[in-house]
Amino acid sequence: MSSSIKTTLFTDVSVAAEMLRSGRLVAFPTETVYGLGADATNSDSVARIFESKGRPRFDPLIVHVHDASAAADLVTEFPETAQKLAEAFWPGPLTLVLPKKDHVSDLVTAGLAGVGIRVPGNDTARELIKLADRPVAAPSANPFSGISPTCAQHVMDGLGGRIDGILDGGPCRIGVESTVVSLLDNKPTLFRPGGLPVETIEEVIGPLHRLPVQQPADTAAQPAPGMLSRHYAPDTGLRIISADTTAVPVPGKRCGLLTWGPSHESGEWQQIERICAGDDLRQCAANFFAALRSLDAQNLDVIIARSFPETGLGLALNDRLQRAAHT
Ligand code: TXA
Numbered sequence: 011m012s013s014s015i016k017t018t019l020f021t022d023v024s025v026a027a028e029m030l031r032s033g034r035l036v037a038f039p040t041e042t043v044y045g046l047g048a049d050a051t052n053s054d055s056v057a058r059i060f061e062s063k064g065r066p067r068f069d070p071l072i073v074h075v076h077d078a079s080a081a082a083d084l085v086t087e088f089p090e091t092a093q094k095l096a097e098a099f100w101p102g103p104l105t106l107v108l109p110k111k112d113h114v115s116d117l118v119t120a121g122l123a124g125v126g127i128r129v130p131g132n133d134t135a136r137e138l139i140k141l142a143d144r145p146v147a148a149p150s151a152n153p154f155s156g157i158s159p160t161c162a163q164h165v166m167d168g169l170g171g172r173i174d175g176i177l178d179g180g181p182c183r184i185g186v187e188s189t190v191v192s193l194l195d196n197k198p199t200l201f202r203p204g205g206l207p208v209e210t211i212e213e214v215i216g217p218l219h220r221l222p223v224q225q226p227a228d229t230a231a232q233p234a235p236g237m238l239s240r241h242y243a244p245d246t247g248l249r250i251i252s253a254d255t256t257a258v259p260v261p262g263k264r265c266g267l268l269t270w271g272p273s274h275e276s277g278e279w280q281q282i283e284r285i286c287a288g289d290d291l292r293q294c295a296a297n298f299f300a301a302l303r304s305l306d307a308q309n310l311d312v313i314i315a316r317s318f319p320e321t322g323l324g325l326a327l328n329d330r331l332q333r334a335a336h337t
Pocket residue numbers: 040042043044045046069070071072103105107119122124125126148149150151186187188189190201202233234235236237
């Protein structure tokens with residue numbers, strides 16, 4: 011975007027609600043990452059989300075509501091599986107894709123038959139939605155394909171000058187985006203691993219189907235068009251090593267390490283980000299994106315990242331690493 015606007019940073023929820031009501035773009039905290047909010051019923055505002063992020067129009071937006079009954083107003087069907095999941099996990103880091111009603115704008119859903127909905131597990135976010143008195147469309151508040159923001163300053167760094175305001179609600183508790191599950195047909199399907207572990211969902215509704223690997227079609231013609239191969243990516247190249255390998259820097263290169271647990275590395279590193287001293291994947295998730303940003307700011311030749319166990323939040327973290335590493 012060429013022209014720059016003034017982005018205000020504040021902590022008053024009612025100011026943010028008034029801004030949303032008058033069609034402005036306001037970033038707000040959720041328990042996962044900061045969202046870039048707009049009135050989901052105002053097409054001009056929704057269009058500005060895509061412009062300010064540089065996001066392709068084929069990538070649909072999640073609609074945030076303050077409770078499950080507000081979610082039911084947006085869909086033609088709220089099946090039993092959705093009810094079970096909503097009861098168990100809302101408010102929380104779970105997005106459900108359900109058949110949309112006509113009044114939900116095609117701009118929000120990128121022309122798809124389903125709308126992604128969630129009730130965020132953050133009191134400030136729900137209060138904001140309630141005060142705004144309308145559904146709030148919000149992607150993560152970062153420029154397209156960049157690293158998701160887990161505090162207000164991250165949002166300012168990425169979108170300052172392009173959005174109207176940022177509601178500062180402190181750091182995000184979970185640190186990775188919501189888990190996206192489609193209930194469009196009788197097979198509940200995982201569209202994106204995220205802040206709610208798959209195993210926890212499966213305890214409630216049984217096995218989730220997985221999408222076939224989406225390659226190489228990074229386009230609109232797929233059920234979960236937002237799952238692009240390159241995403242959540244630092245500017246610096248990133249290489250993944252397996253969890254049990256000793257990390258060694260590339261000779262002659264400025265290397266940074268993203269790691270967890272006790273030392274598993276040797277050699278000279280420009281910077282080491284140990285996001286958790288033990289193996290607590292929740293702590294890893296909470297610190298993950300901030301560590302990636304910090305490494306990306308060091309002007310390194312390469313970031314080497316240790317992968318995570320493929321269980322619990324490790325699934326989402328490995329997914330983000332793979333997309334960050336994709337060139
Ligand atoms: O935790 C989160 O989900 C955060 C906070 C702000 O709520 N939001 C977020 O939004 O991560 P975004 O736009 O960065 O990622 C949403 C993902 C994308 O991969 C998108 O394609 C998918 O959800 N999605 C949204 N609506 C969809 C729909 N109707 N059908 C299929 N996929 C959908």
